[in-house]
Amino acid sequence: MTITLPTELPADAPIVTRDVTLASLSEEVSGRVLANRAPRWWWIGFGISFTLFLLLVIAMTWLFVNGIGVWGVNIPVAWGLALAEYVWWIALASGGTIVSALFFLTGSPWRSATNRIAESMLLSAVPCAGLMPIMHLGRPGLFYWLFPYSNVMGVWPQARSPLWWDFICIVCYMLMSLMYFYAGLIPDLATVRDLAKSRGKQILYGILALGWRGSTREWQNQRTVYAIMSAIMAPMVVSVHSVVGLDFAGGLTPGWHDTQFPPYFFFGAVISGTAVIIMLTILVRWGYSLQNVLTEYHLNAMAKVMLVGSLMLAYAYVWEAFGPIYGSEVADKTEFMQRVFGFTSPAFWSEKILTVVIPQLLWLPFVRRNQALLVAISTGVIVGMWQERFVFVTSATEHNYMPSYWGVFFPTFWDWATLAGTIGLFLTLFFLFLRFVPIVSIAEMREVVQKENGR
Amino acid sequence: MTTLYGVLAVFDTPEAVTKAAVYLRESGFRRFEAYTPYPVEPLNRIVHPGPKRFLPLLMFAVAILGAGYGYFVQYWDEVLNYPLNVGGRPHNSWPAFTVSAFEFMLLVTMAAGLFGMLAASSLPKLYHPLFQSRFFARASRDRFILCVKASDPIFDPKEVEEAFGQLGAEHIEEVRT
Numbered sequence: 001m002t003i004t005l006p007t008e009l010p011a012d013a014p015i016v017t018r019d020v021t022l023a024s025l026s027e028e029v030s031g032r033v034l035a036n037r038a039p040r041w042w043w044i045g046f047g048i049s050f051t052l053f054l055l056l057v058i059a060m061t062w063l064f065v066n067g068i069g070v071w072g073v074n075i076p077v078a079w080g081l082a083l084a085e086y087v088w089w090i091a092l093a094s095g096g097t098i099v100s101a102l103f104f105l106t107g108s109p110w111r112s113a114t115n116r117i118a119e120s121m122l123l124s125a126v127p128c129a130g131l132m133p134i135m136h137l138g139r140p141g142l143f144y145w146l147f148p149y150s151n152v153m154g155v156w157p158q159a160r161s162p163l164w165w166d167f168i169c170i171v172c173y174m175l176m177s178l179m180y181f182y183a184g185l186i187p188d189l190a191t192v193r194d195l196a197k198s199r200g201k202q203i204l205y206g207i208l209a210l211g212w213r214g215s216t217r218e219w220q221n222q223r224t225v226y227a228i229m230s231a232i233m234a235p236m237v238v239s240v241h242s243v244v245g246l247d248f249a250g251g252l253t254p255g256w257h258d259t260q261f262p263p264y265f266f267f268g269a270v271i272s273g274t275a276v277i278i279m280l281t282i283l284v285r286w287g288y289s290l291q292n293v294l295t296e297y298h299l300n301a302m303a304k305v306m307l308v309g310s311l312m313l314a315y316a317y318v319w320e321a322f323g324p325i326y327g328s329e330v331a332d333k334t335e336f337m338q339r340v341f342g343f344t345s346p347a348f349w350s351e352k353i354l355t356v357v358i359p360q361l362l363w364l365p366f367v368r369r370n371q372a373l374l375v376a377i378s379t380g381v382i383v384g385m386w387q388e389r390f391v392f393v394t395s396a397t398e399h400n401y402m403p404s405y406w407g408v409f410f411p412t413f414w415d416w417a418t419l420a421g422t423i424g425l426f427l428t429l430f431f432l433f434l435r436f437v438p439i440v441s442i443a444e445m446r447e448v449v450q451k452e453n454g455r
Numbered sequence: 456m457t458t459l460y461g462v463l464a465v466f467d468t469p470e471a472v473t474k475a476a477v478y479l480r481e482s483g484f485r486r487f488e489a490y491t492p493y494p495v496e497p498l499n500r501i502v503h504p505g506p507k508r509f510l511p512l513l514m515f516a517v518a519i520l521g522a523g524y525g526y527f528v529q530y531w532d533e534v535l536n537y538p539l540n541v542g543g544r545p546h547n548s549w550p551a552f553t554v555s556a557f558e559f560m561l562l563v564t565m566a567a568g569l570f571g572m573l574a575a576s577s578l579p580k581l582y583h584p585l586f587q588s589r590f591f592a593r594a595s596r597d598r599f600i601l602c603v604k605a606s607d608p609i610f611d612p613k614e615v616e617e618a619f620g621q622l623g624a625e626h627i628e629e630v631r632t
Binding site: 173215217224443444446 | 559
């Protein structure tokens, strides 16, 4: 027997509202880019973000002048917030690729309107992730030694180390995401070019569109390549975040040395990435008044993805506890008990509540339709995931094998400034995408509009 | 200066443009192209019949080369150039080398796809005679455009314009280079 709750969206709920036509879709989405003046909320958001970004510049300058002693890291806890936030940021970015690439492969219609938001989000988050390990290097200026290039010093990276795999993954991921983004963007840039009134914008978008004309040959090539690219990006993003897990699993530290961490990290990426996309979608929806293109259908679908992510994460948490308790390694057990009941316990428990317990509300259809609740739950998920990474990274080195070697980690002002600053960098980049790039994939939406609304 | 490039016709539905393309193909025209706001499924088979395997094959070939090169860089580093005994592990630790080789393979495959796609579509090409038509900009919004090129062996402007008129074109125009 199936029970249909009265507030559930009907199966044939519109993906786009009835009033959207091919012409109005192109004009509305391009109009946000071509408007001569950005709306007031954009300036306020950009202003706040840019201020925070300046804080990052100050924090980085202070860090580079004084060394990483300005952070709370020391022996025994040598990996502090920078590494935790590196994992956090790369998880947010990975979530963007999952929504964009994986749901292209499944042919989900809601992906067409949200993929540009997801990809802009991930392109804004990857630089934040990439900065973290570089800042954490004792000599950041020498990070390019990680590239396997022939040099007069004869210095080569150690190709057996997961840390080096991770570097290769991040570099490849950044470049591939840019190519994937651009391959999908070219037809939309052509639309903006054709609608531009001022000479400057015609030339700018004309160059960016590379002379796209929309011939059948161009479409055929673009769709073939884009489909293969999606099939590449989906396993790619799983591998990237798994290798991040291997950074830790490859170490012998109790609490890190466990084969479960590649999927554990990936599950976190699904839920936290989707949470950011939901928040940004709601921002774009209201800020750019695109309620007719970004409908409740999309929010409902993404809320379900977030719920699935939460269930997968719950599964990972069960194994996080089962491994140390069932295993015979004393250090693992001690470390886990310290993590759960020791110094980090407030962060540990609130994190479980925020990422696993509260998202269960998404089972209720009215919660999935209520945007205020969605924003609240998503914020909780993002904060909870930050706590998870923080507890995971610091508590392991706080309770290593030798009790004489135990310690605690306290973030300093500069730790928090770096966190706030990277959030500023992320939002600054995202607001720039919002202003200069059609934030909804017009070309893909046209097919949805044609299918749903006829002409 | 003003040689004829071709004749374009503007249609307002995907069905109309498909019908017109079928008519052109059946009348023996070979050099014509359709310009649409989104990929219209049957058009591709009508305008460019035949298999289209170049790009997938290119990406596959580059993937194999990329995987080989990605592995070789690590092999050269750890076995040939600077062999280093780390805890008795073999110099050629292939399981450890597959990760970076895999990532590098995907990177060059993506690049081959993107640049192959541009090359196969002869982009970037910032100027094209069709951009002179006032109506052509609609092809990136809500109109479907067909253009028969003057280089077609059986091209005759009068005949083509007449045929377009009968096929229900909204607008017919001669495009000059």
